[in-house]
Amino acid sequence: MGNMTREDIVQQLEQVRRDAEMALSQASNSEQISAWHSEYLGRKGQLTAILRNLGSLSPEERPQVGKVANDIKVALEAELQARQEAIASADLEAMRRAGSVDVTLPGRPQAPGKLHITTRTLRDIYTIFAEMGFQIYNSPEVETDEYNFQLLNMPPGHPARDMWDTFYTTTPGLVLRTHTSPGQAWAMREYAPEPIRVILPGKVYRYEAVDASHESMFYQVEGLAIGKHVTFSDLKGVLMNFANQMFGQGRHARFRKSYFPFTEPSVEMDIDCVICNGKGCPVCKNTGWLELLGAGMVHPRVLQYGGYDPAGFSGFAFGMGPDRMSLQKYGIDDIRYFFANDARMLERV
Ligand SMILES: [Zn+2]
Helix, strand or coil: CCCCCHHHHHHHHHHHHHHHHHHHHHHHCCHHHHHHHHHHHCHHHHHHHHHHHHHCCCCCCCHHHHHHHHHHHHHHHHHHHHHHHHHHHHHHHHHHHHHCCCCCCCCCCCCCCCCCCHHHHHHHHHHHHCCCCEECCCCCEEEHHHHHHHHCCCCCCCHHHHCCCCCEEECCCCEEECCCCCCHHHHHHHHHHCCCEEEEEEEEECCCCEECEEEEEEEEEEEEECCCCCCCCHHHHHHHHHHHHHHHCCCEEEEEEEEEEEEEEEEEEEEECCCCCCCCCCCCCCCEEEEEEEEEEEEEEHHHCCCCCCCEEEEEEECCCCHHHHHHHHCCCCHHHHHCCHHHHHHHH
């Protein structure tokens, strides 16, 4: 390259420019643009290589050739920028097309929120009893020994206290209520000597081994009616109406003698199995019957503790487990699902 004239070099520069423009028009992504820049405009690129060979030119010619080279460089850089913008805008357009809303596609399903089955079962129970004139009465979850046991005819040392495995608090005499029955005492002491018709719903606590059918926390709904002529027939009528409303008309029921310290007489109420209609299935353990609730006539001593004269007043009480009703009604096989916060179970029912 020793004896190149000014014309030779200018010719070379023009050739590089044409090659560069051709190559640039074929570059279609940022990698190719980057490679093109190195090839033609970079420190080791073709343009720089030519400008290193100006040694054979006269001092007057060098600036002239230098100006030609610089003009080409400026022109190529402008073309590079235009090409980069064209590629970027084509990329953006492609992205827009790929990400655009296709109105022919079906919409994404929205999962609507819904009530927990325990809430639904409780509301069903409230509605049925409201139609029979029962109001909701709430009472504390942390109870005194007096309300949880003594006012329900279980003085200290009474063997019936062993019917419930009790959570005791660090404060002597305070327990987590083992049943909703203490609410009976609260309601009676508030309303005596007026008649009462209430249901007492809420959480209760048992210090029990947890398994598929036992939780250490679950719901109960207690019922209490007190008046001057409340009879066992009234109790049966209310409970039969409840069973028919809750599980469908035409239910059959049976009452078995039972024992609770706060009712006398006491019964357990069974209904014919809602799954097999009494024919026998795994849910009813092939007996055809499901245990629904416990009930009885309020013990005279409990009436007295509540402020009613047992000579002039009588009453009935019952207690049911809405969680177990949900298990039967919705065909769930494990009570632990209720508080496990597993959305799949909540979506299923
Ligand atoms: Zn059955």
